Amino acid sequence: MYTTSSYQLLDSSIKFQKLVASSYSALFDQNPSLTKLYPFGALMNGWSKVAEKSFDRMSIKPEWAVEAIDKNGTTAAVLPEVILHKPFCALTRFCQPKTAKNAPKILIVAPMSGHYATLVRNTVSSLVTEGDIYVTDWKNARDVPPEDGIFDVDSFVDYLVEFIECLGADTHVMAICQPAPLTAAAAAYIAEHNPKALPKSLTLMGGPVDPSANPSAVTDYAEKANIAQLQSSVIMPVEGDYAGAGRLVYPGIVQLTAFMSMNANTHLEAFVRQIGAESEGNAHDDDRHNRFYNEYLSVMDMPAEFFLSTVERIFKNREIATNCFQYKGAMLDLNKVKDTRLLIIEGGRDDISAPGQCKAALSLFGGIDDQNKHYILQDDAGHYGIFSGRAWRNSIKPQFLDFIKRR
Numbered sequence: 219m220y221t222t223s224s225y226q227l228l229d230s231s232i233k234f235q236k237l238v239a240s241s242y243s244a245l246f247d248q249n250p251s252l253t254k255l256y257p258f259g260a261l262m263n264g265w266s267k268v269a270e271k272s273f274d275r276m277s278i279k280p281e282w283a284v285e286a287i288d289k290n291g292t293t294a295a296v297l298p299e300v301i302l303h304k305p306f307c308a309l310t311r312f313c314q315p316k317t318a319k320n321a322p323k324i325l326i327v328a329p330m331s332g333h334y335a336t337l338v339r340n341t342v343s344s345l346v347t348e349g350d351i352y353v354t355d356w357k358n359a360r361d362v363p364p365e366d367g368i369f370d371v372d373s374f375v376d377y378l379v380e381f382i383e384c385l386g387a388d389t390h391v392m393a394i395c396q397p398a399p400l401t402a403a404a405a406a407y408i409a410e411h412n413p414k415a416l417p418k419s420l421t422l423m424g425g426p427v428d429p430s431a432n433p434s435a436v437t438d439y440a441e442k443a444n445i446a447q448l449q450s451s452v453i454m455p456v457e458g459d460y461a462g463a464g465r466l467v468y469p470g471i472v473q474l475t476a477f478m479s480m481n482a483n484t485h486l487e488a489f490v491r492q493i494g495a496e497s498e499g500n501a502h503d504d505d506r507h508n509r510f511y512n513e514y515l516s517v518m519d520m521p522a523e524f525f526l527s528t529v530e531r532i533f534k535n536r537e538i539a540t541n542c543f544q545y546k547g548a549m550l551d552l553n554k555v556k557d558t559r560l561l562i563i564e565g566g567r568d569d570i571s572a573p574g575q576c577k578a579a580l581s582l583f584g585g586i587d588d589q590n591k592h593y594i595l596q597d598d599a600g601h602y603g604i605f606s607g608r609a610w611r612n613s614i615k616p617q618f619l620d621f622i623k624r625r
Contacts, residue, residue, distance in 0.1 A: 226457040228471050236273035242266035253497075264497030268489060271508070275515035276471060279358065280336045284312055286346045296346050298355075302384060305366035306359070306373070306521070309381050310335075312342050312351040322349040322622050323389045325381060325417070329396035330356045330374070330524065332473035332517050338394060339513070340606040344615055352385060354378075354397075358518035359467045360460040370523040371400065371531055375545055378404035383415045390622045391417045394605050396528075398425020398576055399538035402583075405558070406543070406550040409585075413557065419622055421561040424571045424604050426532060428539035428578035435480050436570055440533030445526055453522045468525040470517030477514075480569070541582055556585040561592045561621050563614060565599035592621055 243266040246252055246259075253259040285293045294314070302309035324345060328335035335355045342351055354377070359369070378401060382389060393401035401422065408416050429437040452472050456462045478485050488507060495501040501508070537543040543550045560583055564573045573595060580591050594617055599609035 225454045225467075225469060228469060229458055232273055232276055232471060236270065236277070239266050239269035239273060243270045260497040261493065264493040264495070264501075267496040267501070268493050272489075272511065272515055275512060276474070276517060278516065279334050279518070280339075280512060280516050282310075282312075282336055282339060282342075284339060284343050284346060286314055286343065296343075300355075301352065302381070304377060304380075305362055306357050306369045307377055308355045308357065309384070310353050310355040312346050312353065314346060317346075317350055323352070323385060324349045324622070325352045325385055325389050325391045326354070327378065327391065327393040327397040327401050328354050328356065329394055330354075330520065331396040332468075332470055332477065332520060333513065334358075334516055334518055336516070337513050338605060341394070341610070344611060348619055349390075352381075352389075354381065356518070358462075358470075359465060359521045360456045360462045360519040362462045362465065362521075364462065364465045368523045369521040371527040372545060374400050374524065375404050375407065379407055382408060382417055383412060387415050387417065389417045390419045390421070392421040392423065392618075393425060394423045395425050395571060395601070398422040398571075398579070399427045399532055402427065402538055402552060402579060403543050403545060403550055405555050406552045407545060409555040409557075410551070416555070416558050419559040419561065420555075421563065421618065421621070422576050422579055423563040424565055424568050424601055425576050426571050427576050427582065428536065429533050429571075429575055430536060430539065431578045432572040432574035434569055434572040434575075437533060437572075437575075439476075440529050443529055443534075445530055448526060448529065449522075453526070456519065462519075466522035467519035468522055470519050473520065474515065474517045538582070539578060552582045553584040555583055558586065559590040559592075559621070560586050561594070561618065563594045563596070563604055563618070565601060565604040565609070566595055566597035567600040568604070570601040 242262065246263040246266060253263050282298045284296045286296050287293050296312050296314055299311045300308045301311050326338055326341060328338050335353055338353065342353060345351055374397070382391060382404060391401060401420065405416065405420055426437065429440065452468055453466055454469060456465050456467055492501060492507045531537045541552050560579065562576050562579055564576050566573055577593060580593060594614060596604055596609045596614055599607065603609045604614060
């Protein structure tokens with residue numbers, strides 16, 4: 219069981235290890251001959267460079283730095299513009315000045331699952347030349363003062379309803395991973411209470427709409443987890459000089475440990491290779507390892523009540539999967555969603571939300587005509603590949619654009 223000082227210990231440990239790594243890195247930079255004078259000097263230098271970058275990533279939010287790439291390969295920076303500020307989220311727009319007025323408006327609902335919304339940077343970059351892009355830029359819970367209240371599953375739906383209604387019915391909503399079931403809930407609420415604001419289309423990608431449809435390591439963990447045990451084992455109050463001091467959170471570093479343990483050998487091999495590349499002088503800031511781990515290691519604290527209510531309501535009770543999601547004192551009905559189009563995208567190699575979990579939405583949205591429901595299974599794509607890899611760029615994105623532009 220964590221004590222009240224656990225958060226401070228974790229935070230201090232990361233800072234200390236970063237200091238040690240950066241000290242060794244600076245030592246080798248100032249004395250290059252040390253790599254040859256001492257046994258394993260080059261290897262130690264490689265370790266210090268990799269460790270310094272890794273620990274640095276864990277403590278800061280990556281910059282958006284979105285670049286639009288046109289058909290000729292020309293790149294241009296696209297700066298983020300905050301449209302709506304909320305305590306736990308900033309609705310952020312990415313739009314080129316030359317974007318056509320009739321370009322599709324796309325709301326990307328980024329996951330709140332431990333990583334920053336910058337995880338979808340490649341998705342935004344690949345779409346910004348095609349449309350007017352909006353992203354849910356979730357805030358690190360450690361930076362949200364306790365007086366701003368709690369944030370749970372219902373709060374997440376509150377935000378989505380507000381964002382969709384703010385952007386208008388000509389919006390195409392794309393929910394990536396974790397928010398897929400809650401985006402479905404938001405659509406059901408809008409369909410019943412403000413049907414004219416229902417988005418033009420819904421795209422749900424690799425999300426746990428029905429976690430039991432094809433169990434994975436994540437669903438097994440959630441089903442076996444005891445809520446009381448989770449509260450005592452992974453939930454702790456924020457401490458230190460953070461604005462959210464006193465708020466209960468599921469710390470990002472604890473989440474990262476869980477993420478990496480699922481594929482421990484793969485990550486270990488990746489870091490061993492990168493240490494070797496650094497020691498041999500073959501590594502660079504834009505290599506494959508750094509591009510991936512720049513995002514993967516950048517984690518944020520999650521509000522405790524959001525994590526716990528997600529485990530209980532989405533995974534254990536399967537409220538979306540059984541169409542019995544309670545919201546604002548009433549049960550929502552996914553069958554009331556009618557005047558929109560639905561696209562489901564899954565990766566055949568997805569080990570987070572396994573194929574079938576998101577596909578379950580096709581039958582749950584009984585009010586949408588079959589000709590307005592579409593399904594893509596990308597056999598060669600893993601969890602991240604469906605929205606941020608080669609499979610996304612070369613295969614899924616063209617199909618997605620065709621889907622939203624089709625009348």
